[in-house]
Amino acid sequence: xxxxxxxxxxxxxxxxxxxxxxxxxxxxxxxxxxxxxxxxxxxxxxxxxxxxxxxxxxxxxxxxxxxxxxxxxxxxxxxxxxxxxxxxxxxxxxxxxxxxxxxxxxxxxxxxxxxxxxx
Amino acid sequence: xxxxxxxxxxxxxxxxxxxxxxxxxxxxxxxxxxxxxxxxxxxxxxxxxxxxxxxxxxxxxxxxxxxxxxxxxxxxxxxxxxxxxxxxxxxxxxxxxxxxxxxxxxxxxxxxxxxxxxxxxxxxxxxxxx
Numbered sequence: 001x002x003x004x005x006x007x008x009x010x011x012x013x014x015x016x017x018x019x020x021x022x023x024x025x026x027x028x029x030x031x032x033x034x035x036x037x038x039x040x041x042x043x044x045x046x047x048x049x050x051x052x053x054x055x056x057x058x059x060x061x062x063x064x065x066x067x068x069x070x071x072x073x074x075x076x077x078x079x080x081x082x083x084x085x086x087x088x089x090x091x092x093x094x095x096x097x098x099x100x101x102x103x104x105x106x107x108x109x110x111x112x113x114x115x116x117x118x119x
Numbered sequence: 120x121x122x123x124x125x126x127x128x129x130x131x132x133x134x135x136x137x138x139x140x141x142x143x144x145x146x147x148x149x150x151x152x153x154x155x156x157x158x159x160x161x162x163x164x165x166x167x168x169x170x171x172x173x174x175x176x177x178x179x180x181x182x183x184x185x186x187x188x189x190x191x192x193x194x195x196x197x198x199x200x201x202x203x204x205x206x207x208x209x210x211x212x213x214x215x216x217x218x219x220x221x222x223x224x225x226x227x228x229x230x231x232x233x234x235x236x237x238x239x240x241x242x243x244x245x246x247x248x249x
Contacts, residue, residue, distance in 0.1 A: 042147075080154060102162065105155075105158055116246075
């Protein structure tokens with residue numbers, strides 16, 4: 001199965017990013033393909049390298065970066081949503097890139113299933 | 120215009136449904152859904168837009184968000200037709216619960232009962248909601 005994943009909420013504030021991470025990790029482990037993880041709305045904050053949670057908590061941003069590095073998955077942050085919230089190239093964590101909403105539509109077209117994480 | 124260039128190369132047409140559930144100015148969702156709708160239209164996809172729950176307020180006449188120092192994006196809904204986005208739906212029960220009739224709306228839209236909204240969702244390839 002080819003999946004397109006959409007993350008609509010920021011880290012820590014909402015469980016959406018955690019759920020998406022676990023879904024992607026386990027989908028890959030089962031041999032599915034994840035074409036792209038697209039971050040929209042406050043979801044763009046998932047790519048901020050300055051996020052520094054307390055040491056006894058999960059590091060959501062770092063976790064995404066490591067998943068991208070290990071599995072070569074594409075983590076794309078929406079440029080328009082990012083600009084509004086100050087998520088630009090200078091603050092981007094490893095493994096993330098910034099691109100347009102066209103990347104979301106393209107992934108939805110190419111995937112067998114689009115899964116949205118958020119309210 | 121990277122998106123437009125990519126759009127011309129898209130050969131597959133899927134049925135996209137955008138579901139709006141939130142009131143227009145309390146959160147950012149409404150305006151950012153609009154931005155998604157316009158891009159899908161550029162990719163020449165079969166775009167459908169539904170409004171339910173407090174989302175029905177997005178199409179209400181007489182929005183004056185200037186008093187809140189917010190941008191009035193309600194005119195963008197009127198421009199959807201120019202982008203080929205003409206399949207607009209509102210949920211009947213959501214309108215009734217909030218005292219809205221079709222006379223209150225800024226654009227024409229099909230009013231669907233909740234059970235028909237479910238069938239509409241079932242018939243889609245991609246559902247993006249907020």
